[in-house]
Amino acid sequence: MPGRxxxxxxxxxxxxxxxxxxxxxxxxxxxxxxxxxLITVLPLVWMFYSSFKSNDELITSIFGLPHDLFVNxxxxxxxxxxxxxxxxxxxxxxxxRERVIIESATISPGRRLMVQFLLKEKLPPELRGLQPGDRxxxxxxxxxxxxxxxxxxxxxxxxxxxxxxxxxxxFINSVIYTAVSTFFIGLLALMISFALSKLPFRxxxxxxxxxxxxxxxxxxxxxxxxxxxxxxxxxxxxxxxGIILVYTAFGMPLAVLLMTQFMRxxxxxxxxxxxxxxxxxxxxxxxxxxxxxxPVIVTVCIISxxxxxxxxxxxxxxxxxxxxxxxxxxxxxxxxxxxTQLGWQLAAxxxxxxxxxxxxxxxxxxxxxxxxAGALKE
Amino acid sequence: xxxxxxxxxxxYLGLVVPGxxxxxVIVAYPILYSLWLSLTDFxxxxxxxxxxxxxxxxxxxIQDPAFWHALKNNLTVVAVSVFGQIPIGFALAYILFRKLxxxxxxxxxxxxxxxxxxxxxxxTMWKRLFQADGPVARLLQMLSGDPTSQFDLMLRAETVMYPIGFALxxMYTGLYMIVFLANMQKIxxxxxxxxxxxxxxxxxxxxxxxxxxxxGTILVATTLAIAGSLRGFDLIFAMTTQGLTxxxxxxxxxxxxxxxxxxxxxxxxxxYGSAISNIIVVISMALILLSxxxxxxxxxxxxx
Numbered sequence: 083m084p085g086r087x088x089x090x091x092x093x094x095x096x097x098x099x100x101x102x103x104x105x106x107x108x109x110x111x112x113x114x115x116x117x118x119x120l121i122t123v124l125p126l127v128w129m130f131y132s133s134f135k136s137n138d139e140l141i142t143s144i145f146g147l148p149h150d151l152f153v154n155x156x157x158x159x160x161x162x163x164x165x166x167x168x169x170x171x172x173x174x175x176x177x178x179r180e181r182v183i184i185e186s187a188t189i190s191p192g193r194r195l196m197v198q199f200l201l202k203e204k205l206p207p208e209l210r211g212l213q214p215g216d217r218x219x220x221x222x223x224x225x226x227x228x229x230x231x232x233x234x235x236x237x238x239x240x241x242x243x244x245x246x247x248x249x250x251x252x253f254i255n256s257v258i259y260t261a262v263s264t265f266f267i268g269l270l271a272l273m274i275s276f277a278l279s280k281l282p283f284r285x286x287x288x289x290x291x292x293x294x295x296x297x298x299x300x301x302x303x304x305x306x307x308x309x310x311x312x313x314x315x316x317x318x319x320x321x322x323x324g325i326i327l328v329y330t331a332f333g334m335p336l337a338v339l340l341m342t343q344f345m346r347x348x349x350x351x352x353x354x355x356x357x358x359x360x361x362x363x364x365x366x367x368x369x370x371x372x373x374x375x376x377p378v379i380v381t382v383c384i385i386s387x388x389x390x391x392x393x394x395x396x397x398x399x400x401x402x403x404x405x406x407x408x409x410x411x412x413x414x415x416x417x418x419x420x421x422t423q424l425g426w427q428l429a430a431x432x433x434x435x436x437x438x439x440x441x442x443x444x445x446x447x448x449x450x451x452x453x454x455a456g457a458l459k460e
Numbered sequence: 461x462x463x464x465x466x467x468x469x470x471x472y473l474g475l476v477v478p479g480x481x482x483x484x485v486i487v488a489y490p491i492l493y494s495l496w497l498s499l500t501d502f503x504x505x506x507x508x509x510x511x512x513x514x515x516x517x518x519x520x521x522i523q524d525p526a527f528w529h530a531l532k533n534n535l536t537v538v539a540v541s542v543f544g545q546i547p548i549g550f551a552l553a554y555i556l557f558r559k560l561x562x563x564x565x566x567x568x569x570x571x572x573x574x575x576x577x578x579x580x581x582x583x584t585m586w587k588r589l590f591q592a593d594g595p596v597a598r599l600l601q602m603l604s605g606d607p608t609s610q611f612d613l614m615l616r617a618e619t620v621m622y623p624i625g626f627a628l629x630x631m632y633t634g635l636y637m638i639v640f641l642a643n644m645q646k647i648x649x650x651x652x653x654x655x656x657x658x659x660x661x662x663x664x665x666x667x668x669x670x671x672x673x674x675x676g677t678i679l680v681a682t683t684l685a686i687a688g689s690l691r692g693f694d695l696i697f698a699m700t701t702q703g704l705t706x707x708x709x710x711x712x713x714x715x716x717x718x719x720x721x722x723x724x725x726x727x728x729x730x731x732y733g734s735a736i737s738n739i740i741v742v743i744s745m746a747l748i749l750l751s752x753x754x755x756x757x758x759x760x761x762x763x764x
Contacts, residue, residue, distance in 0.1 A: 103661065103662065104662070107560060107662055108560050108561070111555045111560035111561050112560075112561050114551065114552070114555060115552060115555055115556075115561055115567045115571075116567075118548070118552060118571055118633075119567050119570040119571055121630065122570055122571050122573060122574060122630065122634070123570050123573070125585060125586075125589055125630075126573075126585075128589075128595060129585050141593070144594070144595050144598045145595065145598070145599075270478055270479030270482065271479060273475040273476070273478065273479060274475060274476050274479045274480065276475055277471075277472050277475035277476045278476070281468065281471065281472050281475070282468055282472075283468075283469070283472055286472075290476060290480065293488070294480070294483055296488075297483060297487045297488065299741075299744070299745045299748055299749075300487060300491060300741065301691055303691060303693060303713055303716075303737070303740075304491070304494075304691075304737050304738075304740060304741045305487070305490035305491055305493075305494050305737070306717075306720075306737070307494060307497065307716075307720050307730050307733050307734050307737065308489075308490035308491075308493035308494045308497060308734070309486070309490050310720075310721075311493070311497075311730065312489075312490065312493070327482065327486060328486055330482060330486075331482045331483050331485070331486030331487050332486070332487060334479060334482070334483045334487070335483075335487070338479075362471075363468075363471035363475075364471070364474075367475070388576060391578070392577070392578040392579060392580075394578070394579070394580045394693075394694045394697075395693055395694070395717070399717075399721060409578075410578045410580045410581060411580075413578075413580070413581055413584070414580050414581075414584060414698060417584045418701075424588070427584070427588065428588070431581050431584060431585055434578055434581045435577050435578065435581055435582075438576050438577060438578070439573070439576070439577070442569075442573065442576045443569070446569055449576070450568075450569075450572065450638065453575070453635075453638070454638055454639065454642045
């Protein structure tokens with residue numbers, strides 16, 4: 083290799099030429115990187131700020147900043163009767179307090195999408211007698227109610243996505259799948275890797291490592307049909323247990339490969355001295371191997387959690403009810419169903435991406451390192 | 461002695477068996493199940509009655525125009541990854557590596573960001589952006605000065621892969637950039653200094669020093685990109701609407717999904733679907749093994 087650098091040799095005449103070239107190089111570099119960074123970020127920026135726009139704005143002023151939902155102090159509302167198409171946020175059998183139901187006259191009027199329920203006891207006397215058909219302005223309301231409605235208007239898209247897409251439930255499901263599966267991947271892979279790298283039975287260990295390593299070449303997608311049939315006969319489709327089981331199993335190969343590689347690099351002497359001191363295998367595992375493997379545990383957890391949080395196909399195939407759907411599947415089906423509610427769609431997308439972006443920006447360095455370690459696995 | 465061996469074996473099994481069992485049942489067994497399924501006429505509509513039919517499913521597949529259409533689209537995706545993501549990723553990595561710009565870390569985080577986002581969410585976002593009356597259409601109208609122009613690339617069978625290819629590049633270029641950057645940083649800095657002292661120009665350093673040094677990484681990245689492209693499902697699934705658009709942009713994994721989980725009238729849907737996914741596995745496995753083989757040979761060559 084060192085021979086190559088002399089090969090490059092023909093000397094460039096004049097140093098002034100070199101600095102000019104370097105300047106052009108820098109300018110081109112800035113241009114290329116800035117362009118690409120903008121191409122990457124601008125669609126996301128558009129998605130974020132547009133998620134606060136009303137449906138009309140999303141059609142008439144595609145690139146404009148959100149306006150309608152923010153300028154809402156003088157919004158007009160119409161009093162409506164408690165009809166069947168109004169979803170009550172309370173149980174009328176239990177909560178019998180009288181309410182005035184109002185609907186926005188600006189946000190999709192007549193479609194019962196922006197509806198507020200005002201307790202009569204909290205209204206000033208002159209507003210208590212409002213009848214269906216009457217109109218009022220937000221500014222007429224007492225400050226507490228006014229603030230509530232102002233906020234509900236600004237967050238209209240988000241509240242609708244959360245409530246109508248039951249995205250809160252799906253968010254919790256995603257957290258459960260990610261946390262529980264990642265925990266089991268870490269625990270089971272640590273146990274296996276410890277045995278394979280530090281206990282006797284070398285030949286058996288190599289065989290098991292090869293067997294598990296083969297799984298690295300497979301993805302959930304490649305066996306989704308048999309998995310579906312197996313879990314159906316075990317009555318585990320559409321259950322949290324079934325989904326976590328699959329995630330755990332498919333996280334094992336990469337985790338075991340990375341952890342075994344790491345533990346092989348740890349000195350044997352530490353473990354031997356622990357044996358001599360009379361520590362059991364499990365004791366050695368828990369109090370020596372696990373603490374020493376922290377870097378690789380972090381890497382494995384990052385890669386596993388990221389993959390599971392974003393996984394789509396398994397839940398799409400296995401989850402038939404809303405109770406087991408994860409956030410990506412929930413957002414996808416909500417966005418497909420609400421094709422005409424552009425603002426809700428965008429709000430749902432932001433709900434799914436914002437947490438990941440926040441975590442990424444907070445732990446940028448260690449996450450990047452972890453992903454590189456996974457991608458570069460040799 | 462014997463007692464100690466026995467104890468060691470118990471400990472060994474205690475550590476290995478739980479994880480290994482989960483792995484064998486959920487990962488290893490299904491692949492055999494899938495091989496078996498693809499050789500039968502397994503009929504879920506008749507309570508799973510089956511008989512062995514040999515290579516019937518594979519023969520059907522070869523004669524199915526949908527298979528060749530999906531394979532063709534898959535090859536387009538492969539081409540986009542190899543000739544789009546990898547060169548752009550390499551160029552961006554090189555700029556960062558040579559510190560030709562300030563705030564490199566900032567740029568790096570921006571470009572790598574899409575890798576962390578859910579592909580399905582990003583696909584839905586691009587579907588919206590590429591709608592006939594969406595933001596991209598409006599942007600093109602503003603740039604061309606023609607307020608009636610429509611963005612219809614997603615709607616036409618011949619052009620649907622262009623916007624999809626763009627979204628694929630958007631999504632994955634950052635990963636290759638990071639991988640190349642990590643490997644560039646392993647290069648001995650004195651080598652570049654030596655080349656500079658010898659009067660090498662920037663293009664010479666790039667083409668005759670950096671590219672040859674990273675040829676192994678480029679090869680491995682290329683084969684991994686090919687294998688990954690064959691598996692890609694989420695992005696195209698989310699960017700297209702069920703029906704004609706998705707049919708136009710169909711790739712092998714979506715073809716498999718549609719066959720097995722949407723085509724209820726086909727009594728052999730699971731058997732046929734298994735044949736399709738087995739073919740995907742075979743192709744991508746061959747490519748991954750090839751990449752490992754090439755990588756190892758290059759690695760061995762460097763040590764001499």
